[in-house]
Amino acid sequence: MSGFQPGKNGFQDYRSKIHLDVDVCVIGAGAGGCAAAAALAESGLRVAVLEEGSHWEPRDFRQDTAFAFKNLYQGRGARTLRGNTVIPMPGGRGVGGSTLINSGICFRCPPSVLQTWRDEHGCETITNERFGAYFDRIWETLGVTVNPVAVQRNNNLIFKSGAEALGLDGRFMARSAPGCVGCGICQYGCPTGGKTSADRTFLRQALSSGTVGVYANCRVERCETVGDHVVAVEGHTIDPETHEPVHGIRVRAETFIVSGGPVGSPLFLLRNGLADNTHCGEHLVVHPAVGTLARFAQEIRPWSGVTQGYYVDCWDEGFLLQTYTVSPDQYFLLLQTAPGPETLEILADLSHVASAGVLVHDEDSGGRVRWTPAGPDLSYFMGEGDRRRIIDGLRLCAEVFFAAGATAVAPGRLGHRPVTTMAEIRAALPHDVPASHLPIYASHPMGTCRMGADPETSVVDPHGRVWGWSNLRVADASVFPTSLGVNPQVTTMAMGLLVGHSVAGRV
Numbered sequence: 296m297s298g299f300q301p302g303k304n305g306f307q308d309y310r311s312k313i314h315l316d317v318d319v320c321v322i323g324a325g326a327g328g329c330a331a332a333a334a335l336a337e338s339g340l341r342v343a344v345l346e347e348g349s350h351w352e353p354r355d356f357r358q359d360t361a362f363a364f365k366n367l368y369q370g371r372g373a374r375t376l377r378g379n380t381v382i383p384m385p386g387g388r389g390v391g392g393s394t395l396i397n398s399g400i401c402f403r404c405p406p407s408v409l410q411t412w413r414d415e416h417g418c419e420t421i422t423n424e425r426f427g428a429y430f431d432r433i434w435e436t437l438g439v440t441v442n443p444v445a446v447q448r449n450n451n452l453i454f455k456s457g458a459e460a461l462g463l464d465g466r467f468m469a470r471s472a473p474g475c476v477g478c479g480i481c482q483y484g485c486p487t488g489g490k491t492s493a494d495r496t497f498l499r500q501a502l503s504s505g506t507v508g509v510y511a512n513c514r515v516e517r518c519e520t521v522g523d524h525v526v527a528v529e530g531h532t533i534d535p536e537t538h539e540p541v542h543g544i545r546v547r548a549e550t551f552i553v554s555g556g557p558v559g560s561p562l563f564l565l566r567n568g569l570a571d572n573t574h575c576g577e578h579l580v581v582h583p584a585v586g587t588l589a590r591f592a593q594e595i596r597p598w599s600g601v602t603q604g605y606y607v608d609c610w611d612e613g614f615l616l617q618t619y620t621v622s623p624d625q626y627f628l629l630l631q632t633a634p635g636p637e638t639l640e641i642l643a644d645l646s647h648v649a650s651a652g653v654l655v656h657d658e659d660s661g662g663r664v665r666w667t668p669a670g671p672d673l674s675y676f677m678g679e680g681d682r683r684r685i686i687d688g689l690r691l692c693a694e695v696f697f698a699a700g701a702t703a704v705a706p707g708r709l710g711h712r713p714v715t716t717m718a719e720i721r722a723a724l725p726h727d728v729p730a731s732h733l734p735i736y737a738s739h740p741m742g743t744c745r746m747g748a749d750p751e752t753s754v755v756d757p758h759g760r761v762w763g764w765s766n767l768r769v770a771d772a773s774v775f776p777t778s779l780g781v782n783p784q785v786t787t788m789a790m791g792l793l794v795g796h797s798v799a800g801r802v
């Protein structure tokens with residue numbers, strides 16, 4: 296294939312090396328890349344969006360962990376952080392990026408976080424007015440709504456009853472899933488199309504302009520530069536079955552926007568010497584999270600209903616409690632007990648189990664993404680304060696479950712049996728529990744190409760321009776100067792709009 300082709304292109308269309316010449320090349324079709332493409336398309340720019348994974352339709356998704364990990368997840372679902380504990384860090388792969396596999400939870404970035412970005416990092420483009428308008432647009436584009444009670448079902452309703460009994464500040468979460476029927480498998484791709492992932496919303500807007508071409512199954516690896524200018528990027532088409540490179544691809548453009556996510560973007564910049572590792576790849580924050588399980592006398596059927604529907608707001612204390620459900624085989628993995636009678640007993644009883652967890656606003660933890668000759672090296676060290684906040688959140692989670700009538704609660708400490716009183720929970724979760732005793736999970740990487748006004752302390756300027764390069768930008772969750780403390784997809788899309796509008800000269 297030679298010559299730019301607007302619309303959807305995929306592996307089946309590629310017969311030989313691809314050469315494209317466009318106005319803007321966007322690398323990565325996740326939350327940030329799709330929003331950036333929509334913003335660019337408004338100005339009639341010719342945009343090629345290159346994405347390593349495939350195009351997906353709702354009918355293609357399967358309730359099958361192995362299928363999802365192979366096709367929709369980075370590193371086939373095995374991506375982890377090392378440090379003072381090992382933390383799984385899943386991420387999406389495909390047109391739609393992590394929005395293909397996320398729970399659709401939508402939060403506007405707290406105003407105090409935006410203010411910190413302006414006051415302490417010099418991000419003067421992030422005004423309340425501009426981001427307020429972006430959040431409104433995202434709400435409308437994604438059809439963000441609170442799903443009805445009939446769709447929420449027991450796992451969310453039981454947690455709500457406990458939170459209300461304790462008088463906590465809880466509510467149903469707004470979600471980008473206006474057509475959700477509560478099938479409970481968001482992490483495998485939404486088979487009903489009820490979730491409005493970025494490919495079904497912002498990218499559709501972009502495609503409808505007729506000036507945007509999306510090239511799925513294309514991985515960008517290298518770039519060619521002259522002076523302070525990126526001239527072209529190169530990579531390969533990727534066989535979706537084997538994940539092996541097949542044909543070459545070369546794209547020339549006036550502007551390049553890297554939207555590979557907080558792992559993919561710094562790796563691309565570092566591998567190509569476009570930024571050094573003083574700040575690029577550093578400052579990784581992830582919203583570390585830990586889940587608990589509770590047993591109820593009544594049926595919960597946690598596999599049914601909105602995957603993540605209810606939360607308790609403890610943002611001022613540094614954490615949120617959020618319900619979650621996963622498929623039965625994932626519960627098996629989460630139990631972290633040795634396979635045997637005890638595990639089988641809990642699994643046989645799964646219809647009576649509810650689950651929720653704590654998500655922490657990283658304050659004294661941090662990590663990095665590095666490129667080494669052996670490949671990517673991802674690390675994260677959990678700070679004392681964040682670890683204590685996890686313990687506080689787990690204790691509160693257990694209290695909510697007991698207030699809702701749980702007969703037993705698993706404290707969320709590896710290998711610890713379920714207990715029946717809060718005294719036992721506190722004993723199981725003293726504040727000095729090491730991070731390695733907690734089954735920590737991290738699905739919100741952020742911050743590895745942080746934005747700022749000072750090239751000495753940041754990777755991109757307040758317009759997303761990589762310091763030192765005239766036509767290279769980053770637009771994804773990696774540009775956040777700090778952690779948010781709330782789920783990040785909406786703020787990522789706002790960053791995509793900002794950078795897209797800036798390239799088009801509208802900011």
Ligand SMILES: Cc1cc2nc3c(=O)[nH]c(=O)nc-3n(C[C@H](O)[C@H](O)[C@H](O)COP(=O)(O)OP(=O)(O)OC[C@H]3O[C@@H](n4cnc5c(N)ncnc54)[C@H](O)[C@@H]3O)c2cc1C
Binds near residue numbers: 323391398513740
């Ligand atoms: C399981 C899970 C659940 C989540 N739930 C929620 C939620 O409910 N609410 C919420 O707000 N957030 C949630 N998130 C987080 C949210 O989805 C992400 O923060 C957001 O999608 C990040 O957007 P991004 O553009 O930075 O990266 P991504 O959306 O991850 O997209 C990056 C894309 O770039 C592609 N790419 C990378 N490198 C290259 C390359 N070299 N060449 C070509 N393509 C490349 C990748 O394949 C990927 O598709 C969840 C995340 C996960 C993993």
Ligand code: SF4
Binds near residue numbers: 474475477489600
């Ligand atoms: S729970 Fe709702 S949003 Fe999630 S996969 Fe099922 S229908 Fe889609």
